[in-house]
Amino acid sequence: MSLIQGYVLGVAQTADLVLAVSDQDASLRAWSKEGALVLEMQMPNKKPAYSVAAQGMLAAVGTRGGGLFLIDLSSATVLHALEGHTNNVWSVILDGDEVLSASYDKTIRVWDTVSGACTQTIHAEAAVRGLAANEDWIVAGLSDATVRVFDRASGDQRHKLREATGWVMSVALDNMYMVSGANDGKVRVYAVPSFTLVHVLEGHTATVSSVAIEGDSIVSGSDDKTVRLWNAHTGAQLRVLQGLSHYARSVSLLGSEIVSGSYGKSVRIWNANTGALKFALDGTEAAQPITDVLEALELDAAAAAAQEALKAALANGDPGELGRCKLMIIGQGAAGKTSTVRSLLGMKPEKVHISTVGVELRRTSAELWSEEAFDSGFKRQAMRAAALRMRTRKRPTLRSRISRRASSMLPGRRRLSAQTFVAEEEVELVAEAEVAQRFDIAEIENMAGKTQSGQTISFTIWDYAGQDVFYTLHHIFLTQEGVYMLVFNMNELLQDTELALDYLSFWLNSVKLHAPKAPVILVGTHYDQAFDSLQAVEAILRNDLQALRGVKLVKNSLQKVSFFPLDNMSTAEDRAVELRNAVERTASKLDSVSQKISLRWLKVIDDLMMLDCDHVPFEVVQELAEKYHAGDQTDELLKYFHELGMVVHLRTTDTLHDKVVLNPQWLLNKLARVIADDIHVEQIYYDEKLSDLELDDDFKLLRDKGIGTFALLSFLWDDEEVAYLLEFMRDTMLLSDWAFSEKLLRKSRDDGPLYLVSSLLKTARSDDLDAKIAEMDIGLTCVLDFSEFFLPDGVFARLLSLCAQYSGDIGSRKHAPQLAGRQAIIRFGLSVFALEQIDDKIWIRVEKDSDKPASTLKMLVSMFQGARDAMFRGLPWDLLLQSPKNPSILVSYDDIVDAFESGVESMPAIGTKNAKLADFVPFFEDGSLKEDEEENQDGTAESPPSFPLSSDLQYHVFLSHKQVEAGDACNLMADKLISRGLKVWVDQRADGNLSREQMQNSIRASKCYLLFLTKTVFGSRSVCMELETALQAKRPILLVHESDPNRVGFANFSTYPKTAPRNAKHLFREAESMPFQRRLYLAQGFYNELVARIEGAEAN
């Protein structure tokens, strides 16, 4: 085609095109990156063209005399002549829906590409030669040797940079640097957003008329006939591109390509990495229709739209479908669970049985069914959301938008909004570079055309260990949301039917308890050994497995049986294809899988998982959430992902709340080191480190008596997150403090605290304990009867934990509980009782000469109730009372209460004749045994009973404490007591400052005085004064002490009698201090007891 007839004063490029404008022939030309000429057109005003910008299929060209044109490259047509400038337009930018232009008329103008209207004019006080912009700033290089920085939104000038000593010919800008080229021959680099000078790049020997920046690289073109490449961070000169015969007047940098235009009437394309010249173009190249490259251009435009949609979707927090499901594999040990998982994932069969420890986690997705790395689904969901936006508001091409715009301006037509995406709040959640890197823009375009359904679900497979030792762990992780797969061995069901059914029942009941609405898929393994027994197995399941009732069973409609038979030994990769289908179908129906959540939440979890850490402090999550404008939802989003089994985040105490476990497997592995099966016990036993650390005795103690030393637990956990793990186990009642001395350990050692891991006692039996219980002189006996449903593993062990904790917390008369797997004798201060599990019942027997046996029973019942609610919510049980007159008579507690209320004298007993009501009176000495349960059940506490108070008194109790150590505890305690109908004096509640006299009056007006013991309580003058007053006024004194070792106020109990004022030391001999209880399941018992003590307090 025709030779370029003028200096090339402007160049630009897109991914597919190189553009150049020249002055004398007033032309715009475009080439493919392969050097074919695809466009040649003259500007309508026939004026020399000075500047060009390109974006997708659009170009903007500035000319002498103020001409500015918006051009559609695909059709070589002018879309708009943008009229306003009155002098040469030396620089132009295309940015989204805007054109920015700079002119010798001393203005910068901003134009709307759709309407062609000028939307903003900035006055720059001197002729503008160079122009650059990013989201926040507009930067201009001026003829008065300054660079001016304007706020892009308001157009206000913010900086005036005076370092240049001649015309500033060109500027470039990204989010880190601003670069200027001036006719003093210097390239200057400024930091953004401070706009302070960081480098002066020296090397050019004449005017620098053009600069460009991309990432780490700066390119400059100069009248010294060179183009130079620099490192933006260090300012080092990397390369000098030589061989130009004339001034280099324009440069452009995109990816690995540098384009330069010169007075030599030619355009050059260089490889930025090697400095090699790829093409020298002069307009005579062979022509190629632009439609050949159009396809790529269209893609470009689509990509731009997709990117825009994506950004808007993220900024708005558009909802994404989670598309994630937890698949839980449960069943008897060695039933073939892990093998079934292998079959699902198409892995090779494994003949040897490698018993699973704790739980094993794997991830996969439907369709693919092979093991995968973690994918939060964020990327997929962000793309979906963007696609959805594109589909609903498919962006028309600019040409059609312009013509629509023209027609909409006809009278009577409604104006269409040019604003395509309205982000509620403009937040950049993903940096643009990251968008390009992490998202497949073409895929978004593609998705936009598809229907919404058919999305792939990803699964987290939880392969639980089948061995009994781990059962105590499981219900922590059996969650409501997800699909359960209950695996059994077909062969064993046929041969050892009763046992197999027992296991199936146990697991079905567990699911019914923890996830009553979750679907269950039954899988029969060993089909290879029982291939002709399909119907026999079916018959057993249908007829003899009562526990199936009430379960949401997924049926095998193809084979018309209730389970999915599977041969895990088959080498066929799709041996579990039916099962996979069943899982996919079942999962896709779950609400939680299609639930929509904010992309912001997904982004937070995605970033968290990218950290690839086992656990992080809560603040890390908080910071991320804040970054994505979800800072106020951190707890909420963690709770959500916790319930889905993606993270573990408990919140009952600060230690727990402060930690977020990102890899549940980490936690499970740690737990399984303590609650280990025989194989792993062996491993630990033969670990040389155990002996090196002299922990052999400790380990034996743990295995024999369930008592762990701090040193041993630290060793088992590799000294990692010991405080958190202790607290986790404590909170899930797997562990309690063991506040008793241990003979088995050598005296010489300072062992630090001891802990009880009660589930390790599971198989421990003690004939000795049997005999001792038989010898006890029992006063009152009651039974927690679970036979209506079942008594899950781990309930009894947890009760032992609670009792051991409470027993140790009590300050005086300590006596170590005697514990075995199913029996225990425990002392709470003055009361001694036995616990025993027999089948589905737990027996509580309180010794006759115990202090107030009824109140001990009441306390235990409410403790158990709390434990049940915390770990086994919804587990039904019945409270039975044994007649103190006749041990063979058991009566339901509720029947007794009914009888009392209706005034009859006898009621039906279980299994025998009637029982006499009067015999059961001793149980009610402390009021109703289950009152709190009734109170809680309907959620509304009835108006509290009012406790009598003689007319000369105003308060039931005066709470005395040291504010910094027990302020929160006392406030809580006051609330609880007030809600139970007591009048309480606590100093934060008194108005104004209290005079000594007022304080003394209040103590005298209180029925009793309660002293909250904390570390330095006796160092407080006001507390000592209050105590003194109480002693003088002969008020009954109650003691409560801090029992949480993690609190500042905690102290070893023995310090209290030591530090107490002399005249108060007797208190520790006379009264028993109560450990303060914050935990829900212990708190109820605590308050019942406290109220009883306040009520029963008598003045001495």
Ligand SMILES: Nc1nc2c(ncn2[C@@H]2O[C@H](COP(=O)(O)OP(=O)(O)OP(=O)(O)O)[C@@H](O)[C@H]2O)c(=O)[nH]1
């Ligand atoms: N013949 C045959 N053997 C099987 C089949 N499924 C599992 N097995 C074998 O049974 C044994 C136990 O299988 P696992 O999958 O490890 O059992 P598990 O239920 O995960 O066991 P735990 O993790 O200890 O609870 C292994 O030796 C397997 O090879 C089957 O369908 N046919």
Ligand SMILES: [Mg+2]
């Ligand atoms: Mg296994």
